[in-house]
Amino acid sequence: MILTPTGLESLRSQLIVSCQAYPGEPMRDPRTTAQMAASAVIGGAAAVRVQGLADVQHTRAAVEVPVIGLWKDGHDGVFITPTLRHALAVANAGAHVVAIDGTRRHRPDGLSLAATVAGFRADSHALVMADCASYDDAAAAVDAGADLIGTTLAGYDGQRPKTHGPDLELLEQIAAAGLGKPLIAEGRIHTPDQARQALDAGAYAVVVGTAITHPATISGWFATALHS
Ligand SMILES: CC(=O)N[C@H](C=O)[C@@H](O)[C@H](O)[C@H](O)COP(=O)(O)O
Incomplete structure (x- = not known):
């Protein structure tokens, strides 16, 4: 199956579940990631988001x-699918959509986001999601040719406070501008109410990660509540 921009209609107002375990964690195994993803689909996820070639x-x-x-290559600066080479590898691993850093920071291979998207299109039919951190990033990512705009990096690169x-x-600011590409709410959505609020703020679809698929963090929330 190739996902086309028109095919994105299947994601409208839907839940997307991000399934990620971090290096050194007990659940860091591609088979576990796939099992989590399949479980999320049973619960109603219309798409899933996973990190790493084997996980894809x-x-x-x-x-x-x-x-x-x-x-993810590294954990500072531009690390989410940071270069064209990384993006093509993710597509070749089978991703329908490749999420790449969509900020305006310098990229490790020196390519602009527009050059990255153009180079990607030359070799792949997969769609491109730009993981942005601000309104200016989102507008630039649309100009650069991204198919979807995510708020993934908001609060993580210093452009905006970490809410x-x-x-x-x-979300409201980007949605109000009508940039013409699906706006994906992602980052720190921890409750069903917050997911709903993200849609009401203008998101096309909502990505939830930690609150569904990261038991170490979720356990911490409960343990902290008991001890405070
Ligand atoms: C900033 C960054 O590296 N975000 C990553 C992007 O893939 C993941 O670590 C997040 O879990 C994902 O964005 C979903 O967000 P949340 O887990 O908050 O629902």
Whole structure:
């Protein structure tokens, strides 16, 4: 299955579940990621988002819904699918959509976002999701040719404060501008109410990660509540 921009209609107002375990964690295994993704689909996820080439491969085989893939390389600066090479590798692993850093920061391979998207299009039919951190990033990512705009990096690169829940103000700002590409709310959506608020703020679809698929963090929330 190739996902086309028109095919994105299947994601309208839907839940997307991000399934990620971090290096060194007990659940950091591509088979576990794929099992989490399949479980999320049973619960109603219309798409899933996974990190790492093996995770993309295993998840593609485990679910029928679109797979958004990314490759985190490092943890500072531009690290979400930071270069064209990373993006093509994620697409070749089977991702329908490749999520890449969509900020205006310098990229490790020196390419602009527009050059990255153009180079990607030359070799892949997969769609591109730009993980942005601000309104200016989002506008630039649309100009650069991205198919979807995510608020993934809002609060993580210093452009905007790290809100306690989702950055609803940013969602409203981007949605009000009518940039013409699906706006994906992502980042710190921890409750069903917050997911709903993100849609009401103008998001096309909502990504939830930690609150569904990261038991170490969720356990911490409960443990802290008991001890405070
Ligand atoms: C900033 C960054 O590296 N975000 C990553 C992007 O893939 C993931 O670590 C997040 O879990 C994902 O964005 C979903 O967000 P949340 O887990 O808050 O629901």
